Structure formats: C-alpha cells, structure tokens
Amino acid sequence: MFQAKRDQCYIAIDWGTSRLKAALCCTLANKSVEVLDEAECAGVQKNKLDFASTFLQITQKWRDDYGTLDVIMGGQIGSSIGWHQSPYVPCPVEPADIVTGLVNFECEGHNINIVPGLSCTLANGHFDVMRSEELQVLGWLEASASHRNGTYLICLPGTHTKWILVKDGVIQMFKTAMTGELFDLLTHSSILIQAPSDVFDANSFDLGADFTLGSSSGNLIHGLFSVRTKQLFEQLTPTAANSYLSGLLIGSDVRAAMYAQEWDIKEVERVIIIGESHISDLFKRVIKKQSSAVDCFHGKQATVLGFAAVRQRFLAQEWS
Amino acid sequence: MFQAKRDQCYIAIDWGTSRLKAALCCTLANKSVEVLDEAECAGVQKNKLDFASTFLQITQKWRDDYGTLDVIMGGQIGSSIGWHQSPYVPCPVEPADIVTGLVNFECEGHNINIVPGLSCTLANGHFDVMRSEELQVLGWLEASASHRNGTYLICLPGTHTKWILVKDGVIQMFKTAMTGELFDLLTHSSILIQAPSDVFDANSFDLGADFTLGSSSGNLIHGLFSVRTKQLFEQLTPTAANSYLSGLLIGSDVRAAMYAQEWDIKEVERVIIIGESHISDLFKRVIKKQSSAVDCFHGKQATVLGFAAVRQRFLAQEWS
Numbered sequence: 001m002f003q004a005k006r007d008q009c010y011i012a013i014d015w016g017t018s019r020l021k022a023a024l025c026c027t028l029a030n031k032s033v034e035v036l037d038e039a040e041c042a043g044v045q046k047n048k049l050d051f052a053s054t055f056l057q058i059t060q061k062w063r064d065d066y067g068t069l070d071v072i073m074g075g076q077i078g079s080s081i082g083w084h085q086s087p088y089v090p091c092p093v094e095p096a097d098i099v100t101g102l103v104n105f106e107c108e109g110h111n112i113n114i115v116p117g118l119s120c121t122l123a124n125g126h127f128d129v130m131r132s133e134e135l136q137v138l139g140w141l142e143a144s145a146s147h148r149n150g151t152y153l154i155c156l157p158g159t160h161t162k163w164i165l166v167k168d169g170v171i172q173m174f175k176t177a178m179t180g181e182l183f184d185l186l187t188h189s190s191i192l193i194q195a196p197s198d199v200f201d202a203n204s205f206d207l208g209a210d211f212t213l214g215s216s217s218g219n220l221i222h223g224l225f226s227v228r229t230k231q232l233f234e235q236l237t238p239t240a241a242n243s244y245l246s247g248l249l250i251g252s253d254v255r256a257a258m259y260a261q262e263w264d265i266k267e268v269e270r271v272i273i274i275g276e277s278h279i280s281d282l283f284k285r286v287i288k289k290q291s292s293a294v295d296c297f298h299g300k301q302a303t304v305l306g307f308a309a310v311r312q313r314f315l316a317q318e319w320s
Numbered sequence: 321m322f323q324a325k326r327d328q329c330y331i332a333i334d335w336g337t338s339r340l341k342a343a344l345c346c347t348l349a350n351k352s353v354e355v356l357d358e359a360e361c362a363g364v365q366k367n368k369l370d371f372a373s374t375f376l377q378i379t380q381k382w383r384d385d386y387g388t389l390d391v392i393m394g395g396q397i398g399s400s401i402g403w404h405q406s407p408y409v410p411c412p413v414e415p416a417d418i419v420t421g422l423v424n425f426e427c428e429g430h431n432i433n434i435v436p437g438l439s440c441t442l443a444n445g446h447f448d449v450m451r452s453e454e455l456q457v458l459g460w461l462e463a464s465a466s467h468r469n470g471t472y473l474i475c476l477p478g479t480h481t482k483w484i485l486v487k488d489g490v491i492q493m494f495k496t497a498m499t500g501e502l503f504d505l506l507t508h509s510s511i512l513i514q515a516p517s518d519v520f521d522a523n524s525f526d527l528g529a530d531f532t533l534g535s536s537s538g539n540l541i542h543g544l545f546s547v548r549t550k551q552l553f554e555q556l557t558p559t560a561a562n563s564y565l566s567g568l569l570i571g572s573d574v575r576a577a578m579y580a581q582e583w584d585i586k587e588v589e590r591v592i593i594i595g596e597s598h599i600s601d602l603f604k605r606v607i608k609k610q611s612s613a614v615d616c617f618h619g620k621q622a623t624v625l626g627f628a629a630v631r632q633r634f635l636a637q638e639w640s
Contacts, residue, residue, distance in 0.1 A: 127550070127553045127555075175542055176549075177544075185505045185510060186505070215444075221573050221576055222573070222576040225448065225495075229446060232447070235447075252541045256542040
C-alpha cells in the first residue's frame with residue numbers, strides 16, 4: 001500500500017448542517033489526490049456547539065498515525081451557527097478569491113482553514129448564498145483546463161438545487177431551488193402520497209416532468225394536485241405516485257433554470273450536473289429533453305478536488 | 321324568538337375530512353334561510369366509520385325539539401372514505417344536475433341526501449375533483465339572478481384553492497391549487513421559517529406577491545429560497561417572513577389562474593372570492609393588482625344558500 005509522507009497529507013472536512021464528512025487526503029507527485037481514509041458523523045445541527053471535541057474525535061486515528069496535520073473545512077461550519085464564521089465572498093468569484101477569504105485558526109496544534117461561502121445579488125434584487133457547493137465547482141474547474149474556457153451552467157441537485165453560471169473559470173452568479181426539500185415535505189407530510197415508495201417508475205416520472213417542463217407559468221402550484229387526482233382516477237398507481245411527483249418538481253426546477261431571466265441559456269455551452277448518480281441521472285433525464293449538451297461529474301470527486309485546489313492555492317500563496 | 325314550523329326546518333351538514341359543521345336551518349316565506357342553531361365536531365377522518373352515531377349525537381337536541389327532520393349533507397362524507405359514496409358529477413354541471421346525483425338513504429327515520437361532488441377533465445388531460453365547494457358555488461348562483469348571467473371566475477381560497485369557471489349559471493370547469501397546504505408545510509416543517517408568526521406585514525406580503533405575480537415561469541420553486549436569504553441579509557424580519565411567504569404562494573396561485581391555459585381571463589367579467597374574510601382579503605389584495613373586477617362573498621352564507629338551493633330543487637322535483 002502507498003505510504004503517504006506526512007507533509008503531503010491533510011484532512012478535508014465537508015461539515016454540513018446534517019452530516020460531517022471527513023477525509024484523510026494525500027497529494028501525489030502528479031498533483032492528483034488520493035483519499036486514504038474517510039469518516040462520518042452528525043453535522044453542525046447535532047454537534048451542540050462543541051466543535052473542537054467533534055473535530056478531535058473524528059480525526060483521532062489519523063492524528064495518532066500522522067501527528068499534526070493541516071485541516072481544511074467547508075460548509076455550515078463556517079456559518080453563523082458554526083465554529084468560526086467565514087463571511088460570504090460576493091460573486092463574481094474567481095477561485096483565487098476564495099483563498100483570500102479563508103478563516104484560519106488553530107486547534108491543539110492543528111492549523112485549520114475554513115473555506116468561505118459565496119453570495120450573489122440577482123437581477124431581481126434577491127440574494128442567494130451557498131456553503132460547500134463552491135468546493136464542488138472549484139473541483140470541477142480544476143479537473144480540466146477546458147472547464148475554465150467557455151460558459152457553463154452547473155447544476156448541483158440536492159435538498160436545495162444550486163444552479164451556477166460559470167464563465168471562463170469565474171463563478172458569475174447562482175440561484176437556489178428547494179426541489180429536494182419540497183419533494184420530502186410533499187412525500188411525507190401532504191395529502192398527495194399515501195405510502196411513499198422508492199421504486200422508480202420511468203413513465204410516471206416522464207409524465208410529471210413533461211407536464212411542468214411544457215407548462216406555462218405557475219403550473220407547479222396548480223399541477224401538484226394532479227398527483228392525487230391521477231390516483232383517484234386510476235391513471236397512476238400509488239407506487240408510481242412518488243416518481244410522478246419527482247418528475248413534476250424536477251421538471252419545474254429545470255424549466256425555471258432554462259428560462260431564467262438572470263442568464264441567457266443560449267449562451268451556455270453545456271450543462272454540467274455534479275452530484276451522486278441516482279439524483280444526477282434524474283436531472284440529466286429531464287435536461288436532455290431540452291438540450292443534448294449535458295454531462296455528469298461525480299459529486300464526491302468534485303469535493304475532493306475542490307479541497308485540494310484550495311490547499312494548493314493556499315500553499316502557493318504562503319510560498320510566494 | 322321566531323318559532324319555526326317543523327316542515328320548514330331541515331338539517332344541513334358540511335361533513336369534511338377534518339371538521340363536521342351542522343346547522344339547523346329554516347326556510348322562510350320569502351325563501352330566505354334562517355340558521356336557528358349550529359354544532360361542530362371532528363370530521364370523517366376521526367369518525368372511525370361510525371357515521372350514524374356521530375350524526376345522531378350531533379343532531380340529538382334538534383331531533384328532540386323537532387322530531388324527524390330532512391337532512392342534506394355535503395363534503396367528504398360522500399367520498400370513498402365516507403358514509404355512502406355519491407359519485408362525482410362531471411362538468412359542465414348545471415345546478416339541476418347536482419340534484420339528480422343526490423344519494424338518498426334513511427337513518428332511524430331521518431331522510432338523508434348526500435350531495436355529489438363534481439369532477440372535470442381539463443385541456444391538459446388532468447382530472448380535478450371537488451366535494452362541498454360546489455355548495456358554495458350553488459349558493460352564490462342562488463343569491464342573485466345577475467350571478468346566473470355572464471362569465472365569472474370563482475376563487476375559493478383554503479387548504480386547497482379551487483378556481484371555478486362559471487358561465488351563464490353553468491359550472492364549466494375548475495382547477496385546484498395546494499396553496500394553503502404548501503403554506504402550512506413550508507411554515508412549520510421547512511428551513512424557511514424559524515418561528516411562525518400570525519402578525520400580518522402588508523409590505524412583506526406585497527413584496528412576495530409582486531415577485532411571483534410578475535415573474536416568468538417556474539419562479540415559485542426558484543423563488544422560495546428568498547424567504548431565507550432575505551432574512552440572512554436583513555431585508556426581512558423573522559416576524560414578517562410568514563407574510564412574505566404567504567405573498568409568494570398566493571401570488572403564484574393567482575398568476576397561474578390569470579394565465580391559465582384552460583380559460584381566457586379576458587372573457588371573465590368578474591372574479592368572485594368566496595370564503596372567510598381573513599383569507600379572502602389576502603386573495604383580493606393580490607387579484608386587485610391584476611384586475612379591479614373582483615368581489616368577495618361570505619363563505620358561510622354561500623354554504624347555507626347552497627344547501628337551501630339543493631333542498632328547494634329536490635322538493636320541487638318530488639312535487640313535480
């Protein structure tokens with residue numbers, strides 16, 4: 001097994017609201033990154049503000065093996081309910097801007113940097129914010145020089161979908177949709193779904209997606225009730241109702257992104273979906289109904305590359 | 321006090337999923353209706369299928385005073401989870417059609433009629449259904465001969481808003497929006513609202529309504545997150561966040577009704593809101609941003625008149 005040298009190793013922690021995901025990483029000679037070990041526990045919401053103890057506990061084995069290690073953290077740990085607050089960096093943001101926003105402190109001899117979140121002001125006067133997703137965008141930008149040329153719309157599906165416009169390597173703006181949270185609420189707490197089902201029904205998913213994708217304004221709020229009436233009139237089985245609902249919501253989300261007033265989709269060369277495959281595949285299926293220029297990129301790989309990119313830029317800055 | 325004659329009196333019960341609302345009514349010589357007494361208890365969901373006992377208990381005092389009385393019921397009591405199922409009458413529906421769909425049975429000597437619900441098939445192939453709201457529409461139609469001439473869009477705000485197109489006294493079609501249910505879910509179970517507030521903040525409500533009313537397609541799903549970010553950036557107080565969310569949802573609902581593909585709003589002479597004043601006023605405030613031709617009609621009065629209209633037509637039929 002590869003024996004990493006101590007000074008090439010570091011700890012990367014994506015410390016979110018519900019989950020903390022830590023990785024012992026090692027930068028190789030060819031600048032690629034190897035993840036040597038991983039650990040997980042509950043996130044900020046359950047850490048009861050004792051962040052130091054949580055950090056020391058989750059990293060104990062690595063610290064025992066490697067001694068003092070540099071640490072980079074991203075996510076809600078840098079928010080007002082986190083350990084040390086890292087202010088939002090406003091868009092447009094170049095990768096280098098993120099490094100200047102790092103919040104640095106020590107914990108029992110470990111040098112810790114928290115990556116700042118990003119904010120942006122949209123044309124309609126609304127603000128938007130992200131924390132930790134910027135690492136995935138950075139990671140994707142780092143993965144290939146070609147990613148830093150041209151205009152891309154990046155889609156990060158999840159509890160809150162983020163749509164991010166990137167032009168020539170600069171994060172221009174972004175907006176958030178509550179697609180995943182709405183799906184969970186409507187599945188578990190509304191009159192629409194009697195018995196939630198994990199079985200994917202492609203036809204019902206497409207039926208839902210085609211309805212909201214093809215509909216005129218506001219049809220989500222007027223269309224949701226069809227999840228119930230289609231079951232009443234036996235056009236939809238209770239098992240397939242969840243897939244239909246998922247299609248309705250993702251169709252509405254994708255349509256809003258494709259027709260967003262904040263950007264001109266005709267100027268976007270490709271849509272890039274960064275996430276876990278089960279959810280990325282659903283978004284790809286819907287986006288492909290509108291455009292063939294869509295690719296998926298693995299979410300975990302993007303995060304690892306993003307942390308590595310921050311670290312490299314930070315080290316380069318220290319040495320310059 | 322007015323002493324009603326036994327044969328002019330009847331019991332009207334709006335028996336819904338969550339509430340049962342019973343009224344002892346009396347038709348006066350001038351055909352107006354007097355409500356002599358009222359009673360309320362939990363609805364179908366909590367009646368544990370023992371509908372006869374619930375009925376006998378809630379009406380006991382009236383039956384003791386007046387003996388055997390005719391009874392008319394509407395709402396979920398006629399659904400598949402109710403007492404006796406009354407099939408949906410498909411649109412277009414004239415008031416007379418509703419009487420032909422009455423389901424009649426006896427309970428301990430009382431002659432009971434359950435009013436059928438309505439269904440319709442929309443241009444997009446979706447079905448829609450209602451139970452008990454048809455009584456309010458009937459009641460409004462009955463309130464003035466002028467209501468039976470011309471094209472009206474009737475709005476019944478509530479957990480599920482119903483938008484009903486009525487032309488020359490005939491219910492043409494309708495659609496349902498889950499506005500109230502979404503408001504409750506997002507208020508109590510999402511990340512948007514930290515501490516639900518009943519205080520109405522007019523400026524924040526208008527800010528939300530103007531955003532979705534003026535936005536292009538799909539902006540509800542992309543706009544909801546602004547409830548959170550506006551608080552983060554201190555553009556919205558936590559107390560006013562509920563009013564803003566309410567504006568966003570009602571704005572989206574009203575916009576979808578105004579731009580519905582199923583009807584041409586230019587052919588609608590007036591929008592009529594039937595409901596309790598606290599919620600009707602909110603819808604009126606938003607609809608008035610689009611059209612000055614909007615009136616409110618009291619919800620309870622509409623229900624009482626609706627039951628009376630069904631009874632009158634039923635009696636006329638029996639005598640003819």
